[in-house]
Amino acid sequence: MATIEFMPARLTAEESEELRRAVACLEGTSFAQRLTEAVGRPVGMVSRTMSQPARRVIAHASETALRGALKLALRTLDLNAQAKPANRAHMLAAAASGAVGGALGLAALPIELPISTTILLRSIAEVARQEGEDLNAPDAAFACLEVFALGGQGGGEAALESGYFAIRAALAKSVSDSARFVASEGVSAQSAPVIARLISQIAARFGVVVSEKLAAQAAPILGAIGGAAVNAAFADHFQTLARGHFIVRRLERRHGPSPVAFEYRRLRGEWTERAQRRRAAS
DSSP states (O other): OOOOOOOOOOOOHHHHHHHHHHHHHHHSOOHHHHHHHHHSSOHHHHHHTOOHHHHHHHHHHHHHHHHHHHHHHHHHTTTTTTOOOOHHHHHHHHHHHHHHHHHHGGGGHHHHHHHHHHHHHHHHHHHHHHTTOOTTSHHHHHHHHHGGGTTOOOSGGGGSOOSHHHHHHHHHHHHHHHHHHHHHHOGGGGGSHHHHHHHHHHHHHHHHHHHHHHHHHTSTTTHHHHHHHHHHHHHHHHHHHHHHHHHHHHHHHHHOHHHHHHHHHHHHHHHHHHHHHHHHHO
16 A cells, blocks of 8 residues: 655744744854854864863863753743843853953863853743743753753764754753653752763763863963953854754744754755855855
8 A cells, every 4th residue: 555645734934934044043153163253263173182181171161061050950940030031141241251261271161161151051041931931841941951062063972963953863862861850850850860961962062162162262362351252152152053942942842843844954955055155156
């Protein structure tokens, strides 16, 4: 008997335009590219030549920062639900913490990164709330944390294809298992092995962006002022990723994952073709 395949239902023109915006946010300029333009040298290349001791410091600082961010996410994200969005204020606060990193470099990272990551999580949560997320739900808290995995490509499991849906697929089981565990056990479950595994997965990608940030802040011409500018770019980068991520999740709640993924991939193909034409013309 022949199998009939059905094309997923199409989104409305307005929803497709929103999804096109999400594609631009999620598949656009990488953090390394942003920093290369700002600093005037290939930051990604510099970050890949870091010593092993420096990489260990970055890996440890990234995991510590994410654990602190998760603790905040599970306890306090929705306590101020009526507050007006303050993304610019968060960016300025992150920039101020970056001034310390710019002045002191790697030595300041274990202090500076948890501060800037926590500030940034508040901003990500505000974007999530604007896009209709219920921040009292554990899965929304983990969706906020998931944003930190969208900005970089690491080794091991994180070396998978860096497209948005590929990253989400790589994290999906750990995210759902962690959300279920917290829903049943409460916030004290944040030290459970399943959650530790999720944090490790996210940290592998997040650490790549942290390495790039540190490499830019280490440029001799930057110092404290330049370090603040790098952290402002760091905050803007993740705010942009969060906007795209939560637009997609909002549309998934309305239509289900399959139609949204189908349309996203179609729009991503169009976006890629336009980007290639622009590069060929330049």
